[in-house]
Amino acid sequence: MKLYCLSGHPTLPCNVLKFKSTTIMLDCGLDMTSTLNFLPLPLVQSPRLSKLPGWVLKDGSTFLDKELKECSGHVFVDSVPEFCLPETELLDLSTVDVILISNYHCMMALPYITEYTGFTGTVYATEPTVQIGRLLMEELVNSIERVPKAQSASMWKNKEVQRLLPAPLKDAVEVSMWRKCYTMPEVNAALSKIQMVGYSQKIELFGAVQVTPLSSGYALGSSNWIIQSHYEKVSYVSGSSLLTTHPQPMDQASLKNSDVLILTGLTQIPTANPDGMVGEFCSNLAMTVRNGGNVLVPCYPSGVIYDLLECLYQYIDSAGLSNVPFYFISPVANSSLEFSQIFAEWLCHNKQTKVYLPEPPFPHAELIQTNKLKHYPSIHGDFSNDFKQPCVVFTGHPSLRFGDVVHFMELWGKSSLNTVIFTEPDFSYLDALAPYQPLAMKCVYCPIDTRLNFIQVSKLLKEVQPLHVVCPEQYTQPPPTQSHRTDLMIDCQPPPMSYRRAEVLTLPYKRRYEKIEIMPELPPKPPQPPASKKRKRVSDDVPECKPLKPLLSGSIPVDQFVQTLEKHGFSDVKVEDTAKGHIVLLQEAETLIQIEEDSTHIICDNDEPLRVKLRDLVLKFLQKF
Amino acid sequence: MPEIKVTPLGAGQDVGRSCILVSIAGKNVMLDCGMHMGYNDDRRFPDFSYITQNGRLTDFLDCVIISHFHLDHCGALPYFSEMVGYDGPIYMTHPTKAICPILLEDYRKITVDKKGETNFFTSQMIKDCMKKVVAVHLHQTVQVDEELEIKAYYAGHVLGAAMFQIKVGCESVVYTVSIHNNMYRNLHLLLRVAAWIDKCRPDLLISESTYATTIRDSKRCRERDFLKKVHETVERGGKVLIPVFALGRAQELCILLETFWERMNLKAPIYFSTGLTEKANHYYKLFITWTNQKIRKTFVQRNMFEFKHIKAFDRAFADNPGPMVVFATPGMLHAGQSLQIFRKWAGNEKNMVIMPGYCVQGTVGHKILSGQRKLEMEGRQIVSFLLSKDDHFGKGGGGSKCFLIQEACAFFSLQLEVKMQVEYMSFSAHADAKGIMQLIRQAEPRNVLLVHGEAKKMEFLKQKIEQEFHVNCYMPANGETTTIFTNPSIPVDISLGLLKRETAIGLLPDVKKPKLMHGTLIMKDNSFRLVSPEQALKELGLAEHQLRFTCRVHIQDLRKEHETVLRVYNHLKAVLKDYSVQHLPDGSITVESILIQATAHSEDQGTKVLLVSWTYQDEELGSYLTSLLKKGLPQSTS
Numbered sequence A: 001m002k003l004y005c006l007s008g009h010p011t012l013p014c015n016v017l018k019f020k021s022t023t024i025m026l027d028c029g030l031d032m033t034s035t036l037n038f039l040p041l042p043l044v045q046s047p048r049l050s051k052l053p054g055w056v057l058k059d060g061s062t063f064l065d066k067e068l069k070e071c072s073g074h075v076f077v078d079s080v081p082e083f084c085l086p087e088t089e090l091l092d093l094s095t096v097d098v099i100l101i102s103n104y105h106c107m108m109a110l111p112y113i114t115e116y117t118g119f120t121g122t123v124y125a126t127e128p129t130v131q132i133g134r135l136l137m138e139e140l141v142n143s144i145e146r147v148p149k150a151q152s153a154s155m156w157k158n159k160e161v162q163r164l165l166p167a168p169l170k171d172a173v174e175v176s177m178w179r180k181c182y183t184m185p186e187v188n189a190a191l192s193k194i195q196m197v198g199y200s201q202k203i204e205l206f207g208a209v210q211v212t213p214l215s216s217g218y219a220l221g222s223s224n225w226i227i228q229s230h231y232e233k234v235s236y237v238s239g240s241s242l243l244t245t246h247p248q249p250m251d252q253a254s255l256k257n258s259d260v261l262i263l264t265g266l267t268q269i270p271t272a273n274p275d276g277m278v279g280e281f282c283s284n285l286a287m288t289v290r291n292g293g294n295v296l297v298p299c300y301p302s303g304v305i306y307d308l309l310e311c312l313y314q315y316i317d318s319a320g321l322s323n324v325p326f327y328f329i330s331p332v333a334n335s336s337l338e339f340s341q342i343f344a345e346w347l348c349h350n351k352q353t354k355v356y357l358p359e360p361p362f363p364h365a366e367l368i369q370t371n372k373l374k375h376y377p378s379i380h381g382d383f384s385n386d387f388k389q390p391c392v393v394f395t396g397h398p399s400l401r402f403g404d405v406v407h408f409m410e411l412w413g414k415s416s417l418n419t420v421i422f423t424e425p426d427f428s429y430l431d432a433l434a435p436y437q438p439l440a441m442k443c444v445y446c447p448i449d450t451r452l453n454f455i456q457v458s459k460l461l462k463e464v465q466p467l468h469v470v471c472p473e474q475y476t477q478p479p480p481t482q483s484h485r486t487d488l489m490i491d492c493q494p495p496p497m498s499y500r501r502a503e504v505l506t507l508p509y510k511r512r513y514e515k516i517e518i519m520p521e522l523p524p525k526p527p528q529p530p531a532s533k534k535r536k537r538v539s540d541d542v543p544e545c546k547p548l549k550p551l552l553s554g555s556i557p558v559d560q561f562v563q564t565l566e567k568h569g570f571s572d573v574k575v576e577d578t579a580k581g582h583i584v585l586l587q588e589a590e591t592l593i594q595i596e597e598d599s600t601h602i603i604c605d606n607d608e609p610l611r612v613k614l615r616d617l618v619l620k621f622l623q624k625f
Numbered sequence B: 001m002p003e004i005k006v007t008p009l010g011a012g013q014d015v016g017r018s019c020i021l022v023s024i025a026g027k028n029v030m031l032d033c034g035m036h037m038g039y040n041d042d043r044r045f046p047d048f049s050y051i052t053q054n055g056r057l058t059d060f061l062d063c064v065i066i067s068h069f070h071l072d073h074c075g076a077l078p079y080f081s082e083m084v085g086y087d088g089p090i091y092m093t094h095p096t097k098a099i100c101p102i103l104l105e106d107y108r109k110i111t112v113d114k115k116g117e118t119n120f121f122t123s124q125m126i127k128d129c130m131k132k133v134v135a136v137h138l139h140q141t142v143q144v145d146e147e148l149e150i151k152a153y154y155a156g157h158v159l160g161a162a163m164f165q166i167k168v169g170c171e172s173v174v175y176t177v178s179i180h181n182n183m184y185r186n187l188h189l190l191l192r193v194a195a196w197i198d199k200c201r202p203d204l205l206i207s208e209s210t211y212a213t214t215i216r217d218s219k220r221c222r223e224r225d226f227l228k229k230v231h232e233t234v235e236r237g238g239k240v241l242i243p244v245f246a247l248g249r250a251q252e253l254c255i256l257l258e259t260f261w262e263r264m265n266l267k268a269p270i271y272f273s274t275g276l277t278e279k280a281n282h283y284y285k286l287f288i289t290w291t292n293q294k295i296r297k298t299f300v301q302r303n304m305f306e307f308k309h310i311k312a313f314d315r316a317f318a319d320n321p322g323p324m325v326v327f328a329t330p331g332m333l334h335a336g337q338s339l340q341i342f343r344k345w346a347g348n349e350k351n352m353v354i355m356p357g358y359c360v361q362g363t364v365g366h367k368i369l370s371g372q373r374k375l376e377m378e379g380r381q382i383v384s385f386l387l388s389k390d391d392h393f394g395k396g397g398g399g400s401k402c403f404l405i406q407e408a409c410a411f412f413s414l415q416l417e418v419k420m421q422v423e424y425m426s427f428s429a430h431a432d433a434k435g436i437m438q439l440i441r442q443a444e445p446r447n448v449l450l451v452h453g454e455a456k457k458m459e460f461l462k463q464k465i466e467q468e469f470h471v472n473c474y475m476p477a478n479g480e481t482t483t484i485f486t487n488p489s490i491p492v493d494i495s496l497g498l499l500k501r502e503t504a505i506g507l508l509p510d511v512k513k514p515k516l517m518h519g520t521l522i523m524k525d526n527s528f529r530l531v532s533p534e535q536a537l538k539e540l541g542l543a544e545h546q547l548r549f550t551c552r553v554h555i556q557d558l559r560k561e562h563e564t565v566l567r568v569y570n571h572l573k574a575v576l577k578d579y580s581v582q583h584l585p586d587g588s589i590t591v592e593s594i595l596i597q598a599t600a601h602s603e604d605q606g607t608k609v610l611l612v613s614w615t616y617q618d619e620e621l622g623s624y625l626t627s628l629l630k631k632g633l634p635q636s637t638s
Helices: A033-037 A110-116 A127-145 A184-191 A274-290 A304-315 A333-342 A349-355 A364-369 A382-386 A405-412 A429-436 A454-464 A531-540 A558-567 A608-619 B077-085 B094-114 B123-131 B219-235 B249-264 B277-286 B293-298 B315-319 B336-345 B364-369 B379-396 B399-409 B433-443 B455-469 B496-504 B533-539 B561-575 B616-630
Strands: A002-005 A015-019 A022-026 A068-071 A074-077 A098-100 A122-126 A194-197 A203-205 A209-215 A223-228 A233-238 A260-264 A295-298 A326-329 A373-376 A392-395 A419-422 A442-445 A468-472 A497-499 A503-506 A513-518 A573-577 A581-586 A591-596 A599-605 B003-010 B019-024 B027-031 B063-065 B090-093 B133-136 B141-143 B148-156 B161-168 B171-176 B204-208 B239-243 B270-272 B310-312 B324-328 B352-355 B374-376 B415-417 B421-424 B447-451 B472-474 B482-485 B490-495 B520-524 B527-531 B546-556 B581-583 B589-591 B594-600 B607-615
Touching: A015 A233, A015 A260, A022 A209, A033 A429, A074 A429, A098 A110, A098 A209, A110 A184, A122 A127, A122 A209, A127 A184, A127 A194, A127 A333, A260 A454, A274 A295, A274 A304, A274 A419, A274 A442, A295 A405, A304 A326, A304 A364, A326 A333, A333 A364, A333 A373, A333 B277, A349 B094, A364 A373, A373 A382, A392 A405, A419 A429, A429 A442, A497 A503, A513 B496, A513 B527, A558 A573, A558 A581, A558 A608, A591 A608, A599 A608, A608 B546, A608 B616, B003 B171, B003 B204, B019 B161, B019 B171, B027 B148, B027 B161, B063 B148, B077 B094, B077 B123, B090 B094, B090 B148, B090 B161, B094 B123, B094 B133, B094 B277, B123 B133, B204 B433, B219 B239, B219 B249, B219 B324, B219 B352, B239 B336, B249 B270, B249 B277, B249 B310, B249 B324, B315 B324, B315 B336, B324 B336, B352 B364, B364 B374, B364 B421, B433 B455, B447 B455, B447 B482, B455 B472, B472 B482, B490 B496, B520 B533, B527 B533, B546 B616, B561 B581, B561 B589, B561 B594, B561 B607, B561 B616, B594 B616, B607 B616
Parallel strands: A022 A098, A098 A122, A122 A194, A233 A260, A260 A468, A295 A392, A295 A419, A326 A373, A326 A392, A419 A442, A468 A497, A599 B546, B027 B063, B063 B090, B090 B133, B171 B204, B204 B447, B239 B324, B239 B352, B270 B310, B270 B324, B352 B421, B447 B472, B490 B527
Antiparallel strands: A002 A015, A002 A503, A015 A022, A068 A074, A203 A209, A209 A223, A223 A233, A513 B490, A573 A581, A581 A591, A591 A599, B003 B019, B003 B482, B019 B027, B141 B148, B148 B161, B161 B171, B374 B415, B520 B527, B546 B607, B581 B589, B589 B594, B594 B607
């Protein structure tokens, strides 16, 4: 059993497990932090961005000034943003049999894998994962394609050149492998390879391995996976949550008795308490709006936004915000809000009960009905007519590099009345803001990451008792910025095996048993050749294959054996004692039988009938196995 | 021999009151828990005393499975769980769990509030009963206990209907009450395209056979036909009555008419009678993932269940002049609004009634479908008819007017002449013969058992199944037990070493073909393990007893001993091509594990004695060698 680690990002994993001759890819995460090295893509020409000075090397050479721009001491690539793909060289990805997706954030690299590597297998994911994953991809493609950029920078990627660049560009990994965004046809082709599955559905792979998705409690349709044969069980835990938000709670019991537990997708902000962050989010939002400022919330179109809207639904009246408009702007805003209402079976118990009434499970339906929440596909069109300030805008992308959020950053960044509140934990907010500096607007960092923290992990591991834990290396040491916090790492016995990008791990396990089925009937006896021909057969034909004789056990009581011999016509039996046992002599037949505790040796002339007769008498006293 | 026992408590050679007991590998499962539309007394519910006379049912049943929300499949549930007493798990899909209590409450209201029955389940009992329900996802394998597992498959029919696979070890039963009629053929308008089940080869398939003899034309033809008839009637100024049940086919027909009206720009009003309609549409909206691809794809832009042309019906509208189309409940014209409208419109030959589904014997629907055109609507008759039939209401809801009609009818005594046109459109989503045959082809069961159908029709289908698939087909009556013998394989654990050793012998095992293996079966703590004999001895703490034979073979050979040995060696090497024959430095020969040594005869120098020695395990070869050597050595050896 081997694990190939194709991604270095612990929350956007991509691993390949080879197990019992099946090759299973676990998740297909796309590391988008690479986009932070690029300049934002403004929807309308931004004078500020276009006036940024080109970057000049220390020695004064300016050959990169077209590709690299400088803003407040940071250097950015002026090009279409690119993403860091999972390793594609570590193993032949066309040999991957299946891809298991754990949640919609972890499938963003899917088109790169299914469309460019010769992949011919099947992808398994739950229905909400597929539908919302499609929305995320649609939004991504849309926000990049609608602002075509003439320039595509590549000079800086030259290894010799990259060496000269300032950090973080200097340290960026595998820049030659960075790729531009895929297109909608590629997205559609990739999604068509997905087979939808339900929680606790057992899926047989080639009769060798069974895979089962389990609720992981993190997002709509998010799952952990059990990969098992009859005797070995590998649990793949990726992006799980024990907090009660909207999704179905995590199924922990089914993870018990794993031989190997692969643990990825823990919280990225282990020090922040999500509940506290939501409170802070609400109070900052209220304060800004009361002071006449606008609030910008960079977010994904699905996920935490549902919980935020639900909190606001309960909060706005008491906070006196009933008249403040909430705008949700995304090409998939409407779809996301609608889809959230139809996945009742994937929701937590409270929300499920609502559907039985029948009422929509999420209160944002009411916010929309009462016109408190409005959604638009983009800032063009209806939105520009309806737009009233002060307001709250939810829009993407959380990296602040593309999407409508770029427009609002440029629009509101100059006023200190406005606030941008970061809730998504995927990007460092300081890095995200860097190309907008200097900035007057207030920045509040309320990362809401409901995934498991280290305390929950150690509780979980105690509960489910895996024999071995495998995790990204980041989880085996304290975070680099808080090296004294030894509580912020996985602590278990035996210590976890860790992996890093482009590493291959051999997982410790030994298969000892296999399952077969036996038929209740006895097998047909091989046809016995007629007695007269037996002699011929024995002498003429070499035995074809070694017929299997049972092993024998037991011991032979000499007295009884002698009695039996006499009963069968051997009259001249003589017994001699030896050091280890006895020797039985049949004088007339010139035969000698040595009997010891664990062995019997019949020494006779070549007289087959006699030998067979003696054999049968001996066997009477022994057990066959 | 292991067996599966099936006893219908209801729906055995009958339509209604589905309730089937299955005993499989020591587990008892109850499939459905329905009420009968034809009875008002004790017979309306299954006779649970069959399970146990005294004591709670929980001790005798491992679980209850409900296939869909129709009352003839779940109507007895609160009575069963709360009044008779059952606390075990009840499994159904999410939509069924959502809709079922509403229909039960409706049923209760009619029985208790309108008819004044007392010994009936209460609203609280419905609630308590629903608390015992565990909702299942499609394809989710639910582990009821360590051995018993169930799995739901999509069945079409109505929102949330499911087939269930019940499995214990290697034995399994598939229960499908209402698979969608035209599997694999036409795009189903409302529900997902096809009921689907994998080739699970169950020991037994229990299937519904409501439409056993009907092999219906393609769905699209029927839809076209339906629209044509409605259109023609409306064009000539007639009124169209479509009796339906509130949930299910009604929504589909509405969508059909709505799109048609839109396309043809028709102006005649379409009405949908009261009842659960609005609520029902809401369920469809929230459970849209259970509907078909087209509806699911477009639901963000346009909700198929918000109708432009279809408006709520008011009783007064029935007397309006001019054409109109009315969907009215209930579906069998046995009471309520549909019957009321029918009476008003029956006398006019311009009008039309379209029956889109099955009608139970005794209902007005059944009568007119069987060609009766003069209906005795005499008061006394009507009252008694209603009394025996009005529990039927629950199925469709909308029956709140039942009691009124009953009273009103007492004043009239008339012979109703049906001049309006009567059309039958089998849109009802029960399985027809074709659907069942396709399902059998797909799942490849070893036995089939038919329920929920009329005896005669079942007989027809039974013959058809036996002829075509050569499997046993049963159709037990209520209370009659069918026993099916199964021959399950026994799963055992085999040590990997033994498996590799055994598969290395001979050819590679043929997939799915039995293979002969040799090992020792250890039964311990309820588990079976097949291990090598060596390991078995070791585990049992037994020593191996070696049985060895040494035979003396005399050979006439004047040469020196080592030369004799060489001749023997060459001879054996020539004969035993596939064996490893070795000449060891100490002068002995081995053939595999058989040892041959030569000594000179103590008395006769011209005779050499070959000692051939082998263990019991190599007996065949050893015995063969001795007889081979006994025949002497060939002369022509170098």
